[in-house]
Amino acid sequence: MSTDRGIAAPPSGASARLVDRGDWRRFVAPAVVVVAAGGILLAGGLTTAAFLTVDNFLIIVRAASITGIVALGMTFVTISGNFFSLSVEQTAALSSIAFAESFAHGWGLLAALGCSFCAALVTGAVQGGMVAAGLNPIVTTLGVGAALYGLAAVVTNNEVVNFDTTPAVTWIGTGRPLGIPTQSWAFAIFTLLATLVLLRTRFGRETYLVGANRNAARASGISITRTTILAFTLASLAAGIAGVFTAAQITQAPLTQFSGLNIDVIAAVLVGGTALQGGEGSALRSALGAVFIALLANFMLLRDFTYGERTLVTGLIVVVATSAFHLLRTRGTR
Amino acid sequence: MNVNVANLLPRVALAIGVWVVFALTDENYRRVDNFFPVFEGFALIGLVALGLSVTMLAGELDLSVGSVAAVAGIIAVKQSGLGLVPCVALAVLCTAAFGAAQGYAIARLGINSLVFTIGTLIAISGLAYVMSDEQSVLIDLNDLGLSDTITNRLWIFSPFSLTTIAAFVLVGAFLSVTRWGREIYAIGGGRNEARAAGVATVRPIVIAFTLSAGLAGLGGALASLKSGAAQPGGYDSVLLAGVTAALVGGVSLYGGRGDVLGVAVGVLTLQFLLSGLSSRGAEFYVGSLATGGLLLVVLLVELIVDRRQVLRYMRRPAFSAGEP
Numbered sequence: 001m002s003t004d005r006g007i008a009a010p011p012s013g014a015s016a017r018l019v020d021r022g023d024w025r026r027f028v029a030p031a032v033v034v035v036a037a038g039g040i041l042l043a044g045g046l047t048t049a050a051f052l053t054v055d056n057f058l059i060i061v062r063a064a065s066i067t068g069i070v071a072l073g074m075t076f077v078t079i080s081g082n083f084f085s086l087s088v089e090q091t092a093a094l095s096s097i098a099f100a101e102s103f104a105h106g107w108g109l110l111a112a113l114g115c116s117f118c119a120a121l122v123t124g125a126v127q128g129g130m131v132a133a134g135l136n137p138i139v140t141t142l143g144v145g146a147a148l149y150g151l152a153a154v155v156t157n158n159e160v161v162n163f164d165t166t167p168a169v170t171w172i173g174t175g176r177p178l179g180i181p182t183q184s185w186a187f188a189i190f191t192l193l194a195t196l197v198l199l200r201t202r203f204g205r206e207t208y209l210v211g212a213n214r215n216a217a218r219a220s221g222i223s224i225t226r227t228t229i230l231a232f233t234l235a236s237l238a239a240g241i242a243g244v245f246t247a248a249q250i251t252q253a254p255l256t257q258f259s260g261l262n263i264d265v266i267a268a269v270l271v272g273g274t275a276l277q278g279g280e281g282s283a284l285r286s287a288l289g290a291v292f293i294a295l296l297a298n299f300m301l302l303r304d305f306t307y308g309e310r311t312l313v314t315g316l317i318v319v320v321a322t323s324a325f326h327l328l329r330t331r332g333t334r
Numbered sequence: 335m336n337v338n339v340a341n342l343l344p345r346v347a348l349a350i351g352v353w354v355v356f357a358l359t360d361e362n363y364r365r366v367d368n369f370f371p372v373f374e375g376f377a378l379i380g381l382v383a384l385g386l387s388v389t390m391l392a393g394e395l396d397l398s399v400g401s402v403a404a405v406a407g408i409i410a411v412k413q414s415g416l417g418l419v420p421c422v423a424l425a426v427l428c429t430a431a432f433g434a435a436q437g438y439a440i441a442r443l444g445i446n447s448l449v450f451t452i453g454t455l456i457a458i459s460g461l462a463y464v465m466s467d468e469q470s471v472l473i474d475l476n477d478l479g480l481s482d483t484i485t486n487r488l489w490i491f492s493p494f495s496l497t498t499i500a501a502f503v504l505v506g507a508f509l510s511v512t513r514w515g516r517e518i519y520a521i522g523g524g525r526n527e528a529r530a531a532g533v534a535t536v537r538p539i540v541i542a543f544t545l546s547a548g549l550a551g552l553g554g555a556l557a558s559l560k561s562g563a564a565q566p567g568g569y570d571s572v573l574l575a576g577v578t579a580a581l582v583g584g585v586s587l588y589g590g591r592g593d594v595l596g597v598a599v600g601v602l603t604l605q606f607l608l609s610g611l612s613s614r615g616a617e618f619y620v621g622s623l624a625t626g627g628l629l630l631v632v633l634l635v636e637l638i639v640d641r642r643q644v645l646r647y648m649r650r651p652a653f654s655a656g657e658p
Contacts, residue, residue, distance in 0.1 A: 135633050136587050138448050143629035146574050150623020276449045308463025315457025326445045
C-alpha cells in the first residue's frame with residue numbers, strides 16, 4: 001500500500017480510501033493513549049510518592065505544553081499527507097533568537113513578536129512551497145533545518161543572546177493566571193482552535209481531503225499548493241510561538257535550547273495516532289500524544305531512568321505504536 | 335557497470351569546480367597532501383552515503399543510520415581487546431543483523447520506511463546512550479595501536495579510506511552484476527511493475543536496509559576506533575551529510591536511478607566543500623549551513639531538471655489497475 005509509492009511520492013491516502021467517519025478503528029488510537037496514560041498515572045501513584053502531587057502536575061503540564069503546541073502545528077503537515085517536518089526545532093530556535101535580538105536592540109514587545117513570527121512564517125511558507133512543488137518533505141526539512149541552524153549560529157556568532165526582560169515578557173514567560181502557566185493556557189486554547197480549524201473551516205476539510213486522496217482533491221478543484229503551504233506555515237508558526245514562550249521564560253536564547261524538540265513532537269504526533277499516510281488524525285490526538293509523552297518522561301525521570309533509557313523507551317513506544325496503528329488501518333481495507 | 339556518462343559528467347564537473355574555487359584562493363588547499371584529510375572525511379561519510387543510496391535506489395530511506403553508527407562505534411571500542419578485524423566485524427554483524435530485521439519489518443508490514451526508521455532512530459539513539467553510560471567510551475590504552483593502524487598513512491590514503499573504496503567497488507558490483515542487486519533497482523523504479531513481473535519485494539528491501547545499517551556500522555566502528563573514543567551522540571549529523579552526498583551524486587529520491595560512482599563523486603564534492611571551508615578557518619556551524627544549502631540547491635535542481643518525473647509521481651493515478 002503506502003510503500004508502493006516510494007518515499008518521494010506524496011502519499012495520496014491508503015489506495016484512495018477516504019476516511020470512513022463511522023469506522024470504530026478511528027477511536028482505537030486515542031483510547032489506547034488514554035488507557036496507557038491512565039496506566040502510567042496508576043503506576044506512578046502507587047510507586048512514586050512525588051508523582052501524584054499538584055506541583056508535579058504543573059511541571060508535567062508545562063513540559064507537555066511546548067511540545068504540544070508544536071505538535072498541534074505538525075498535525076496539519078501530517079494530515080495533509082506530508083509526513084512530518086524535521087526543522088521545527090531549528091525554527092523555534094530562530095524565532096527565540098529573533099525575539100531576544102529585538103529586545104537586545106531595544107525594540108518593543110510588539111516589534112519583537114513581529115520579528116519572531118515573521119521569521120517563522122517565512123521559513124514555513126518557503127518549505128511548504130518547496131514541498132508543494134514536488135520535493136520530499138523529510139529531506140527538504142532536513143536541509144532547511146541544517147541551513148537554519150547554521151544561519152542562526154552565524155547571526156549570533158554561536159553565542160547565547162541575553163536580553164533585559166520587561167514585566168510583560170516576564171508575564172508571558174512565567175505568568176500563572178489562575179495558577180496555571182501561560183504556556184498551558186496557550187496549549188489548551190490552541191488545541192481548541194486547531195480542532196475548530198480542522199473540522200469547521202474549509203481549509204481544515206481541504207487538508208483532510210488532500211491527505212486522504214490527492215487526486216480526488218485536485219479533481220474537485222482544491223489547490224494542493226495552497227493547502228501544503230498553509231500546513232507548513234502553521235507548523236512553523238507553532239514552532240515560533242514555542243520559541244517566544246521559551247525565550248520569555250528564560251530571558252535568553254541559546255541556540256541549542258530546543259535540541260530534541262523535533263523528535264519529541266514527531267513522537268507526540270505518532271503516538272497520538274494521527275495517520276502518517278495522511279487524511280486521518282486530529283488536533284486532540286496530537287495534544288493527547290504530547291501529554292502522554294510528557295507524563296511518561298516525568299514518570300521515568302522520577303524513577304531515576306537515565307536519558308538513554310528514557311529515549312530507548314520512547315523510541316520503542318513510537319515503533320510499536322506506529323506499526324500497530326498501521327496494521328489496524330490496513331487490515332480493515334485489505 | 336551501467337554508468338550513465340551524461341548524468342555523471344556534470345557532477346564530476348561540479349566536484350572539480352568546487353575544488354578549483356578553493357584551490358585558486360588557498361595555497362595549502364591545492365597541495366597533494368590536502369587530499370589526505372579529504373579522503374579521511376570521505377571514508378566515514380562515503381560509507382554512510384553508500385548505504386543510504388542503496389535504500390534510496392529501492393525507493394526507501396533509512397533515517398536511523400546516525401544512531402546505528404553510534405552503537406557500532408561503542409561496540410567496536412568496548413570490544414577492542416579482540417583485535418582490529420574481530421571487533422569491527424562484530425560491530426558490523428550486529429548492525430547488519432539489526433538492519434535485516436528492520437528491513438524485514440518494513441517489507442512485511444508494508445509501512446512507510448520514513449515513519450518506521452524515525453522510530454528506530456530514537457530507540458537506537460537511546461540504546462547508544464544506555465550502552466555507553468551516557469559518556470564517551472574511551473579505547474583501552476593497550477589497544478591504542480588499533481587507532482594507529484587505521485590512521486596509518488599510505489600516500490593520500492589510509493586503511494580507513496581504502497576500506498571505503500573497497501566497499502564502493504563491492505556494492506557497485508553487487509548492484510549492477512547480481513540478480514539480487516538488480517531487484518533493488520527494479521522495485522525502486524516501479525514497484526507495482528516489478529511485482530507484476532515476478533520480482534520478490536521483501537528480499538530487496540531486506541538487503542537494502544541490511545546494507546545501509548551494516549555500512550553505517552562499519553563507518554561508525556572505524557571512525558570511533560580511529561579517534562580512540564565513541565560518543566553516543568557523535569554521529570547525529572551523518573544522515574544529513576549522507577543524504578546530501580547521495581543526492582549530489584545523482585541518486586534519485588524517486589527510486590531506481592543512480593549508481594555508486596555518482597555517490598563517490600557526490601561525497602567528494604561535499605568533502606571538497608567542507609574541507610575548503612574549514613581550511614579557511616570557518617566554524618563548524620558554517621559547515622552545517624553549507625551542507626544544508628547544498629542539499630536544498632540539489633533538490634531544486636533535480637526538481638527543475640526532472641520536472642517530468644516529479645510530475646509523473648505527483649499525478650500518479652490513484653485508481654490505476656496496477657494498484658493492489
